[in-house]
Amino acid sequence: MRVRTTLLSLGLLAALLTGCAGTPATETAPSPSDATAAQGDTVTTQDDFASGDGDGQTEQASATSREIDADPRNDEFAVDPERTDWNFEPSDTKTVYLTFDDGPSENTQAVLDILDHYGIKATFFVTGINPEYAPMIRECYARGHTIGLHTYSHDYAQVYASTDAYWEDLAQVGEMVEEQIGYVPCFIRFPGGSSNTISADYSIGIMTQLSSDVVDAGYQYFDWDASCGDGADHTADELVEATEADTAYGYQNIVFLAHDGAGKQTTVEALPRIIEYFQSEGYAFAAIDRATCVPHHGIGN
Numbered sequence: 001m002r003v004r005t006t007l008l009s010l011g012l013l014a015a016l017l018t019g020c021a022g023t024p025a026t027e028t029a030p031s032p033s034d035a036t037a038a039q040g041d042t043v044t045t046q047d048d049f050a051s052g053d054g055d056g057q058t059e060q061a062s063a064t065s066r067e068i069d070a071d072p073r074n075d076e077f078a079v080d081p082e083r084t085d086w087n088f089e090p091s092d093t094k095t096v097y098l099t100f101d102d103g104p105s106e107n108t109q110a111v112l113d114i115l116d117h118y119g120i121k122a123t124f125f126v127t128g129i130n131p132e133y134a135p136m137i138r139e140c141y142a143r144g145h146t147i148g149l150h151t152y153s154h155d156y157a158q159v160y161a162s163t164d165a166y167w168e169d170l171a172q173v174g175e176m177v178e179e180q181i182g183y184v185p186c187f188i189r190f191p192g193g194s195s196n197t198i199s200a201d202y203s204i205g206i207m208t209q210l211s212s213d214v215v216d217a218g219y220q221y222f223d224w225d226a227s228c229g230d231g232a233d234h235t236a237d238e239l240v241e242a243t244e245a246d247t248a249y250g251y252q253n254i255v256f257l258a259h260d261g262a263g264k265q266t267t268v269e270a271l272p273r274i275i276e277y278f279q280s281e282g283y284a285f286a287a288i289d290r291a292t293c294v295p296h297h298g299i300g301n
């Protein structure tokens with residue numbers, strides 16, 4: 001059953017979630033300093049999970065390119081206003097849905113290699129912040145991960161200037177993804193999450209409006225139940241500790257927020273330990289699909 005979050009009082013919004021439950025965490029844009037600070041830094045996990053020589057990658061890429069043209073997910077995951085069969089009940093299996101926001105970037109390849117090493121699938125809510133990395137979207141999809149739309153610009157002032165501005169930005173990131181995988185996916189994540197209040201600086205009530213309108217248009221927005229806290233800068237140790245603290249409640253399904261954007265090298269560094277932590281807690285891993293229990297934060301604007 002779907003809870004009408006727009007009717008909840010503001011004081012309760014942060015604490016109440018629909019469906020799969022958890023504690024909202026902060027999702028932020030990478031700062032310009034993030035993008036430049038880590039250039040050239042050595043990340044040991046990239047070496048640990050290097051994916052082989054160039055020839056092998058080329059052969060793999062051409063093979064996967066053929067495969068995704070006939071991928072059944074193309075029809076299943078395409079935005080479709082006729083499909084309203086969203087699920088708000090947790091599955092029977094303890095499952096964590098790793099999600100990565102703000103990529104693709106120079107960190108995406110390392111994240112993919114780690115996911116492959118552990119044989120798990122995840123979800124990438126992508127942006128157009130680093131358009132030179134757009135081909136990584138196709139690579140993520142070809143490796144079996146789900147692609148969702150985050151935002152093209154990730155500029156809150158621009159995206160939330162008006163509902164028209166939001167739709168323009170969503171169309172722009174949708175076009176970018178369509179160029180890579182052949183369709184516009186139905187899965188989206190609002191910049192800052194649906195509970196963000198920064199949008200009120202630009203348009204009062206815009207999240208209330210958009211959270212309803214995107215579903216009417218055939219999309220579904222996925223907030224998150226827990227995070228490693230990498231919206232701010234932290235060491236890998238701190239990210240692992242935050243993961244354990246934020247998931248201590250032990251929910252059945254966890255949509256987990258992390259970032260593969262520029263400057264998020266410590267997320268890459270922490271990712272193997274985060275995965276092994278969830279494994280030790282008995283969780284399976286899955287990429288978001290239309291059957292995933294949808295987490296919604298309370299609307300704050």
Ligand SMILES: [Zn+2]
Pocket residue numbers: 027028029101102150154191192
């Ligand atoms: Zn973001």
